[in-house]
Amino acid sequence: MKYSNQTRILVAVDSIVFGFDGSEYKLLLIQRGFAPEKEKWSLMGGFLQPEESLDEAAKRILKQLTGLQDIYLEELKSFSRPNRDPIERVIAVTYVALIDIKKYQQQINDDFHARWFPMKELPQLIFDHQEMVEIALNKLRYKAAFHPILFELLPDKFTLPQLQNMYEGLYNTKFDKRNFTRKVLSTNLLNKENDKDKLNSKKGAFYYSLDEKQYKDTLLSIQNFIPLTEING
Template identity: 80%
Template sequence: MQYSNQKRLLVAVDCIIFGFDGSEYKLLLIQRGFAPEKEKWSLMGGFVQETESLDEAANRILNQLTGLHDIYMEQIQAFSRPDRDPIERVVAIPYVALIDIEKYQRQINDNFHAHWFPLKALPKLIFDHQEMVDLALNKLRYKAAFHPILFELLPDKFTLPQLQAMYEGLYETKIDKRNFTRKLLSTNLLKKEKEKDKSSSKKGAYYYSLDEGHYKDNFLSIHNFMPKSEIFFESN
């Protein structure tokens, strides 16, 4: 049985994959392998299969590209303009994914000609993918101000200067070091390691790691990582 007088409509998911290399944010893009816009730069995406939920499709597509499982992903609003795809009517649901670039590099799938681009130097993207990226970045800035989601971008061990650079890069602003460190340590999310990173100075900076149990228990807690003056974007 089918609904009468209804036309076919395809549903796709697109993965907006952010990474941080220690100094700047990057976006993982692929070269589209078919027309239209063949060989142009695109988000990693695909159509939702008949037996899949949206989340299952997004996880499948991300795994095909990176080989990674259990990655932080969050669905954002649908893109449904009737003419957004020149071939057929396609409703696209973007997902934001945050991954550790180092883990990705060890498991890259070369079939998609994937490449990391700095957020400040993105190539022209197909269809409305740039709008998706802009929306995802805006929502990431809002959520990261209150929840520790940016830790998903970090390797297992990291320094406080690396953490500060990560927040400063996202908000494109300078943050007071003492206030930031005090707020961060007061969350009890971090464990101080014995070894230091001496790549930047003789004195070095201690490595920290996440207290996994505390991190999971407090993932949705409000921590106010950023001062209100820096939260200058929309929440919806």
């Protein structure tokens, strides 16, 4: 049985995959394999299947196109302009993924020519994908001010300078080192390790690791990780 006199509409799932390589933010894109816009650069996308939920489709598509799995993935927003796809009426539901580029570099599948692009050097994207990226970036900036989700972008061990560099890169600004360190350590999210990173300075910076239990608890709470003036900056 079906609802009568109703038009069937396709649902696409597109994932905006942000990565951090230790110095800058990048976006993972693929070359579209079919018309229209064949071989143009696109977000990780595919169509929802009848037996799937949106979350299941997002995970399946991301794994098929890139080989990536078990990563941070969160629903963002739907895009439903009638003419957004020139072929058929397609509603797109977007997801945001956050990964440590170095950690997953070997896992990426090359079959679909997935490639990392620096955020400041993005190619022209198909349809309304550029709008999707801009909305996702603004949402990430806002959410990262109150929740420690950016830690998904870091390796298992990292230094406080690396952490500060990651936050500064997202907001395109500079933070006072002393205030930033005090605020981050006050969250009790980090465990101090015994070894140091001595590649970037003679004195070296202690490594830290994430307290997984504290992290999961803190994701559900609200804290001010950065100055509120930077959210709308």
